[in-house]
Amino acid sequence: MQLGIRTNPSNPWILQEKEFNSQHLEKLEAVMCQGNGYMGVRATTEEHYVGETRDTLIAGTFDRFNGEVNELPNLPDVTEIEIEINGQVLDLNQGHVSDYLREINLKNGLLTRSFTWTVAEHSYRLKFERLVSLANRHLVISRVNITPLDGQAVVKVKSGINGQQTNNGSQHLIEGDKRLFDGTFMQMLTSTNESKINMAITTCHKFNTADNHVIKQQMKIGRRQVFFKFTDIIASRATLQFTKYSTLVTDRDNDFQGGNLSALRQFGLAMLKIESTKIFDEQLAATTTAWQQLVWNYGKLQIESSDADDQVALNFARYQLAVSTPAHDHRMNIGAKGLTGEGYKGHTFWDTEIFILPYYIFTKPKVAKSLIEYRYLGLTGAHRKAQDNNYEGAQFPWEASWPSDGESTPVWGAADVITGRAMKIWSGFIEQHITSDVAYGAMEYINATGDDQFALDKVYEIVLDAAKFWASRLEYNEKADRYEINDVIGPDEYKEHINNNAFTNYTAKWTLQTAIDLYKALKTNEPRKFSELNQKLDLDLCYQLWQERVNKIYLLQPNADGVIPENDTYLSLKTIDLSKYKSATHVGGIFNDYNLDQISNIQVTKQADVLLLLYLFEQKFAAKDKRTNWNYYEPKTTHDSSLSLSIHAVLASDLKMPDKAYELFQRACQIDIGPDMASSNDGTHSASLGGIWNVVVFGFGGIRLLGKTLRIEPHLPKVWTKLSFEIFWQQQRLQVTINKRHLSVKTLNATESVSFEHRGQQYRLSENESVIIGL
Structure with missing residues (x-):
């Protein structure tokens, strides 16, 4: 598979960048985005660059600005850290950079960046690590190591909370109180303009120096900013290490039980005081465990392929869905760009029901149920939209934000x-x-x-x-x-x-x-x-x-x-x-x-329509309808929507066109991690990521829900020797394994028997029973 992001041949859970390129900032920010379904933090570097998009988004915090439609506001940034070494401000466009490596570990969401920076005839080794915790959804942690390699260094650091973020120029937040607690914990309060959601962002730093000396911090307050400045002198080959802990909380959070701003302030502060007592490695272990228990233990999926990047693409898709799915709160749903960027303003589309919901139905039904509850809560807005259009019943919005808000689609678009x-x-x-x-x-x-x-x-x-x-x-x-x-x-x-x-x-x-x-x-x-x-x-x-x-x-x-x-x-x-x-x-x-009027008069299709x-x-x-309509519509389809390739790949698999199905599958995988280095600037493509799983399980794995019947008729690509995955069916867990010769289906800790259909024959399995079927 041709990718624009490097992978580690020995580890299908790693995405890498081995050379800093300031022209590709936004792509990497989205692809390496961290999150936990509550919060998404783009993988911006600690230092600033022209062309970056620093986004911190919290699910469900929609706000309007100056009459525009609802969008998720870009919240105060806690990842920015300004570093100056011997009078040189860290900027990788200056000096010489060697041994550069940035990578995201999809297994636990750890983002690391390390490099040697040579400037003004001196070299320094820097390493940055960042977590958005899955063990505590309000927590962001960064650890920084600075090591001068050829002489003593004077290091100056500015780090805190920067509330000067906007959504492409729209400022959604009202500046609130800024203060320091116990000489250590800085906090900024803010609220959204129209929806009046209160937020508290709290930050502190913990230091680890070679001789355990105390580093003094000086608090500074600016417009929409609160930060510490500190200076340290580091001996040659010694390391200054500091860890930055931040909590972000809102009064819309369903785990916040207080009723006023003072309670919210204490909620975030008390949480930070507890979490900051745990060292970075302890926090990493906790979030690694949470990822395994909450994500990877469900819907296990393993591919054996001559192209190792097929497995990487599946791991990436599932990681991104976990980052962007607000499984904690049924008042929220999945945005078309998830929580990875400002594209589509954080709005929910039909993407959820047709392209993403199947993944959760078959791997984590509890989450699927929550996503449907969101639509139930949206009936109020759907009724209002129907009434506004002189219809009855529930007319669901094309773009949805907060469930009761109804239609959230902008009126005007591109030129x-x-x-x-x-x-x-x-x-x-x-x-x-x-x-x-x-x-x-x-x-x-x-x-x-x-x-x-x-x-x-x-x-x-x-x-x-x-x-x-x-x-x-x-x-x-x-x-x-x-x-x-x-x-x-x-x-x-x-x-x-x-x-x-x-x-x-x-x-x-x-x-x-x-x-x-x-x-x-x-x-x-x-x-x-x-x-x-x-x-x-x-x-x-x-x-x-x-x-x-x-x-x-x-x-x-x-x-x-x-x-x-x-x-x-x-x-x-x-x-x-x-x-x-x-x-x-x-x-x-x-x-x-x-233009669109002219395109409307041409036999050209943006994405699967009749084929969907x-x-x-x-x-x-009739079975022949698939082939006839494929032959007619696929040549006329430009696949200009990220929703298109996965549907076509499943159909190609059904039609026993394995080479075409595999080609379309790989193209779908390349939408976000492929060679187009501008494809994901506004965020990754949630529906496409769900679609990748659909191709593997529904297309190559042959799973199909036909009414209340489960059918399994696999079609492995030629380059795959084995596919194994787990699904839930009728509240029982099944393990499906497919190779070139056999289909194996096994129940895992089943409490009731389950049945499925294969090539017109019915099979029924009891607890821990399996069947092997020749292909």
């Missing part, structure tokens, strides 16, 4: 290449398949886990409310005696204001039919719950509308060649040579030649 004017972002208005996606993801969780109580408590209401929206959204075509859905955007966002997008219409019908089935089942089997929901949603009236309309929803049918039209007009549009756009190094190259429909609902289509 039109032809007109030079800002283009309107229509997704928040007319990309409506998100409502079906939310219902689909929630039902996939129920089908895979059998969590009937959660279904009764929350999931069924989500689906019924979504169906209520669709019933009101349908438009009756009297002449054709059918219901249509006009003026929408489907998954292919290169087609705006189109009528009857196939994916949207099919999934709307699925939602209505699912609601009809739930109505009947609840009325018969759960009369008390039915009565509650009937009173809340007027289900009896809804049921009549659903029955009248569900079979009259217009579903686009295959043409004479078997091609399902993407929308009413797609197949009649002109075709052009797309080869240069499909082979381009950077995505979106077509916008160098056409066939992937999610394969039981509703």
Whole structure:
């Protein structure tokens, strides 16, 4: 695999940078980002450089600035450390740098950077280590070693809390009190402008010198800053070591029980006083254990491949998902860029339900459940959006932030290449398949886990409310005696204001039919719950509308060649040579030649649309439909969305095109860690990272959830000799192992028997039972 990030051939958990390059700062900041689901801290260097983006983001702390849409505010920075040695300010663009190594250990999130810096005829060895703890989600720790190699050195350090951060110029934070406690612990209070979330950031330093002498610190306060300055004289070959501890807390945190700002201040301060008594190595051991227990013990996955970087890519994807998933709080969800950057303002999209939720459903169902609870909490905002658009039920926002806030999509976006004017972002208005996606993801969780109580408590209401929206959204075509859905955007966002997008219409019908089935089942089997929901949603009236309309929803049918039209007009549009756009190094190259209005009149597709429909609902289509529509749509797809390659890779695997599937898999892996050194500047691609796991487990591993049936039909790539992974199915843990000759399925500590299907044959396994099937 061609990567832009170095890997360690002997350790698939390491990503490296072996040469400092100030042109690639943002890529490395995102790829080596540290976090724990509560907080994400980009891997900026301690010293400043032009072109860096210093981001510290806390999940759920959304705020508006000057009438703009909600976004996660960039919080005060605790990673900055300014170092001056013998009058030379540390700057790797000056002097000579040797033995440079920066690496992130994906196993435990440890970020290290070490190098020898030669400047003004003297050399110094520096080493930086940083942790964002998974054992205590509020804690950030840095350890710094400075060693002069050829003479005594006078070292001056400035380190503290810098609140002068912005979101591309927007300042979300109001300056608050700054003070020092016990001569050691500095603290800055701040709050968000509009959402009024209070925050306390507290920092201290602990020193370790060769002769244990005391280093005096002088506190300084500036505008939106509080920091210590200290000076030390280091003998040749001696080392000055100091550790910086910081806690970040907000009054939105679900582990904060206080009720006022004073309590919040003490919450952060008391925590820091405890955590700073533990040396760095003790903190590293604690977070390493937490990573193993909370992340790596679930969904174990091992690849044996001639390309060792395949395993690295999987480890990276799972690490990044853990960094950005707020598993601690169901009021929060996963942003399109996670917590790795300001891209998409921290907003949640359909990415969660279609591309990320499957990973958690099958590896850590408790997290999947939390992500669905977020959508349940979002019903208030979804109702408001429906009402604003004169619809009924729950119309889920295209971009979601705090669950009750409703639609959070910006109105204006990038410049039109032809007109030079800002283009309107229509997704928040007319990309409506998100409502079906939310219902689909929630039902996939129920089908895979059998969590009937959660279904009764929350999931069924989500689906019924979504169906209520669709019933009101349908438009009756009297002449054709059918219901249509006009003026929408489907998954292919290169087609705006189109009528009857196939994916949207099919999934709307699925939602209505699912609601009809739930109505009947609840009325018969759960009369008390039915009565509650009937009173809340007027289900009896809804049921009549659903029955009248569900079979009259217009579903686009295959043409004479078997091609399902993407929308009413797609197949009649002109075709052009797309080869240069499909082979381009950077995505979106077509916008160098056409604007979106022109692209709307060309048979070009941004990402899987009809093919996504066939992937999610394969039981509703003949087997040959996959191949026919692949042959038609894949050549017309530019894969300009990071969501596209993984879906195509799974389908290619299903279609027994192993070489194509593997090529697409590797391209998906390269989106963030590949050779494009600008691809992740605004943050990594959460949906693509979930998609990488989907390719391995659903594509190559052959796992498929078909209703309430688990099917396993693997298709290993030629370069892989073995694939082994664990999944949860019906609350039981399965180990699946695949090699060139056999499929092995084993239950692990099962309390009930489980069944699966392979090539039309049913298999049932009891506790700790296994079966080996020839391939």
